[in-house]
Amino acid sequence: MVDGKKLVVSASPHLRTKDTTRGIMLDVIIALIPALIAAVILFGPRVLAVTATTVATAVLSEFLARKVMKRHNTIGDLSAVVTGLILAFNLPVSIPLWMAAIGSFFAIVVVKQMFGGIGQNFANPAIVARIVLLLSFGQAMGNWTAPLSWKTDAVSTATPLAIIGGESTEALPSLLDMFLGVRGGCLGETCSVALIIGGIYLMARKVISYKIPVAFIGTVAVIMLIAGKFDLEFVAYELMGGGLLLGAFFMATDYSTSPIKSNAKIVFGIGCGLLTCVIRLFASLPEGVSFAILIMNLLVPHIEKIMAPKPFGTVKEKKTKAGEAK
Amino acid sequence: MVKAGVDGVLKAVKKVRGGVKVDHHKNTAEMEVVRIPTPSKVVIPMQQHIGAPCDPVVKVGDEVAVGQLIGDTDKFVSAPIHASVSGKVTAVGDVKLPNGVMSKAVTIESDGEMRLWDGIEPPKVETKEDFIKAVRASGLVGLGGAGFPTHIKLNFPADKNIDTLVINAAECEPYITVDYRECMENSWDILSSVYTLKEILGFKNVVIAAEDNKPEAFKILKNIADHKDDIDDSVKLMILESKYPQGAEKMMVQSATGRRVPPGKLPADVGCVVMNVASVAFIARYLKTGKPLVSRSLTVDGSAIANPKNVRVPVGTNIGEIIDFCGGFKTEPAKIITGGPMMGLAIVGTDLPVLKQNNAILAFSKDDAVLKPETDCIRCGRCAIACPMSLMPTNIVRAAKAKDADSLKQLGITVCMECGSCAFACPAGKPLVQHMRLAKAILREEGNK
Structure with missing residues (x-):
């Protein structure tokens, strides 16, 4: 006979997937590495200093915030590292490190931990931090360093979308340069090819579904195609310019702040795309991805409520009534 | 169609x-079902089905044979119970079933002959x-x-x-x-x-x-x-x-x-x-x-079982005896389950009888038995993707924590069949089926008010 006291008794199921939160976050980090490498090549070693600052601040802030709130330590799940990385990708390489640190602290403490930590925040921490920095330190946040100029003399440049918007008379980078990331912009957003590789990796690993990125990017493509009077080149610049790819693959797909069900995901993606275009085409900002995602983050509870799935076998009430009438 | x-x-x-x-x-x-040697004793519970328990129709000292009726009831939803070995009734009393519920049971000491009851036709x-x-x-x-x-x-x-x-x-x-x-x-x-x-x-x-x-x-x-x-x-x-x-x-x-x-x-x-x-x-x-349901086949397997087998056993056979027949444990068992690993029941010990509806006994060593630690929900939605009933387990957990019976009803918790797909898929290791059962209990309580 087996002594009952030594046996584990737990509710079924007795099998569990090997996936963990930490593993998922590790996959996101892996997916961000190509863009990080590209950023170092394009904008120099200072990229690493900025990234190290945001990541270190994020992890430290999370550790301290959990301590102060007397909650269990969660830095092991690596989500703070992901937030730090994504925030760094949303900053210009020339940003003073203390500003980057403030942004990171704000993202983790105010946006994430004050609302209950991982899974509970209503808006993407990195996006809110970026917007806070944009409003607080507009100049530093709009100081774009020309790519590949770090070896000699760092010169400033304008972003392609600003050039298209008529705010600068500089020449537009070629489409190939856009694809490779040889253009002005936030340090992690410029290299389209690296971001696409990262995005495909996440989809292949089933960390994210294709629905949000495809709906988001697709909507921008369609609207820009119409707005640009079917000028494909214009569409290509709009898709590769600004933070669209970074936003669509890595920020709009954040679990906590996007819908769970597939059809709601598509609506969310289309909403992000729509708002991005509205901001880019009609507002005074050249770039609208962050604001678009933030607004859609706030709408997620409503989208989920309206599009709540019907439990298996549930029939619409109207139908049953009609059936009974017969 | x-x-x-x-x-x-x-x-x-x-x-x-x-x-x-x-x-x-x-x-x-590929292992043929083998009959285990006649057990020396069987404990046959009167509740081996969904519905009303049977009342014993034999008393201590009675001689019974295989297939003889030992428990029945007038209640509509029920199924009669028969002796699974021939021998002498040595006890009629309460036993604990694998799910922790008490049930009346008839204990029969086997005479080793497996004599069929005369009334069988x-x-x-x-x-x-x-x-x-x-x-x-x-x-x-x-x-x-x-x-x-x-x-x-x-x-x-x-x-x-x-x-x-x-x-x-x-x-x-x-x-x-x-x-x-x-x-x-x-x-x-x-x-x-x-x-x-x-x-x-x-x-x-x-x-x-x-x-x-x-x-x-x-x-x-x-x-x-x-x-x-x-x-x-x-x-x-x-x-x-x-x-x-x-x-x-x-x-x-x-x-x-x-x-x-x-x-x-x-x-x-x-x-x-x-x-x-x-x-x-x-x-x-x-x-x-005309021989009633008195035995059934079981898969005995799992990392702690020495010789996994498919066995045919009389209903009421002691689980420990069945495991012994399969070579006993090769490592110390940390979890024993009746039924499959997705919906089966973890039992507290092996001194329990096999029921009609049991289809497996699985014993796992420590490495397979200890579940990963529970972490915070990250809203990844894998539970909702896995749910064959189109439910939103993560939202049900929230509503259950808030004891919000109206939301639970709206979320359709009653269609949950506790298949365990959500909990299997959860990277945060949440015991979601446990939460679902809790949610159902909240709804039942609300209904009783």
């Missing part, structure tokens, strides 16, 4: 959504009423694990328009292979039952469903479907993708007919009856011999 695929083999009319891919671990698939079946009566007398309950009395399932009123019998040979739970063995070893019984059931109960269609990881069983089931007695070609084999929980009743109905069983309803409400393949085979044996 039923779509014919290649060579007359059906594919699911409507595929099951969600579900999870689990490792099959069908290690015992094949039932005379001419009408549907005879047939239902015979099924009740056989003590048959759903052998797939649920233990619902079969005579009630089959005794549907004519106005229900039941047209389809689905025979469930999916066996989607990992490890368990006894249904597969039933197909391989007792195919004649399945064949004979299929045509009896069809004739007596008047099914228009019979769909035999199996998962695509059992090619050997297909050949046999295909022969049954193609048998010359099937003049109007109404018996079909359906092959399903191996995915958990394909074998769940509502999933079976959907795969076979495309119909969806509404919340709170039964397959009969959409014109279907689903039966486990072992239950089907048993009916044929009972009609032939």
Whole structure:
């Protein structure tokens, strides 16, 4: 006979997937590495200093915030590292490190931990931090360093979308340069090819579904195609310019702040795309991805409520009534 | 209605959504079912089915023989209980069942002879009423694990328009292979039952469903479907993708007919009856011999079992004795389960009797038994993707924590069949099925107010 006291008794199921939160976050980090490498090549070693600052601040802030709130330590799940990385990708390489640190602290403490930590925040921490920095330190946040100029003399440049918007008379980078990331912009957003590789990796690993990125990017493509009077080149610049790819693959797909069900995901993606275009085409900002995602983050509870799935076998009430009438 | 695929083999009319891919671990698939030596003692609980418990009809000191009635009741939803060994009744009293519920039980000390009761004779079946009566007398309950009395399932009123019998040979739970063995070893019984059931109960269609990881069983089931007695070609084999929980009743109905069983309803409400393949085979044996349900096949497996086997055991045999027959433990067991690893019950010790509806005993060593630590929900949505019932487990957990009965009702918690797909898929290691049960309890409490 087996002594009952030594046996584990737990509710079924007795099998569990090997996936963990930490593993998922590790996959996101892996997916961000190509863009990080590209950023170092394009904008120099200072990229690493900025990234190290945001990541270190994020992890430290999370550790301290959990301590102060007397909650269990969660830095092991690596989500703070992901937030730090994504925030760094949303900053210009020339940003003073203390500003980057403030942004990171704000993202983790105010946006994430004050609302209950991982899974509970209503808006993407990195996006809110970026917007806070944009409003607080507009100049530093709009100081774009020309790519590949770090070896000699760092010169400033304008972003392609600003050039298209008529705010600068500089020449537009070629489409190939856009694809490779040889253009002005936030340090992690410029290299389209690296971001696409990262995005495909996440989809292949089933960390994210294709629905949000495809709906988001697709909507921008369609609207820009119409707005640009079917000028494909214009569409290509709009898709590769600004933070669209970074936003669509890595920020709009954040679990906590996007819908769970597939059809709601598509609506969310289309909403992000729509708002991005509205901001880019009609507002005074050249770039609208962050604001678009933030607004859609706030709408997620409503989208989920309206599009709540019907439990298996549930029939619409109207139908049953009609059936009974017969 | 039923779509014919290649060579007359059906594919699911409507595929099951969600579900999870689990490792099959069908290690015992090629092991023939072996009879264990007659146990020295059996403890036969009076509650081995969904419904009312039986009352013992024997008393201490009585001599009983295999197949003799030892427990019965007048209650409608129930199934009679029979002696599984011959010998002397040594106790009639309360025992704890594997699920922790107390039940009356009859203990029989075996005389080792396995003498059949004199009263056993094949039932005379001419009408549907005879047939239902015979099924009740056989003590048959759903052998797939649920233990619902079969005579009630089959005794549907004519106005229900039941047209389809689905025979469930999916066996989607990992490890368990006894249904597969039933197909391989007792195919004649399945064949004979299929045509009896069809004739007596008047099914228009019979769909035999199996998962695509059992090619050997297909050949046999295909022969049954193609048998010359099937003049109007109404018996079909359906092959399903191996995915958990394909074998769940509502999933079976959907795969076979495309119909969806509404919340709170039964397959009969959409014109279907689903039966486990072992239950089907048993009916044929009972009609032939009149020997009631007194033994059953079990898969004994898991990382802590020395010699995994498929065994045939008398109902009421001590679980510890069965494990000893399979070589005992090769490592110290940390968890023992009756049933499959997805829906089975973790038991507190091995001093428990085997019930009619048990289909496996699995013992796991520490590495496989200790679940990963629980972390915070990250809203990844994998639970909702995995749920075959289109529920949102993460939202149900929230509503349950808030004891919000209205939200729980709206979220459809009552359709949850506790298949465990959500908890399997959860990267945060949440015990979601436990949460679902809690949520149901909250709703019940609310209803009692």
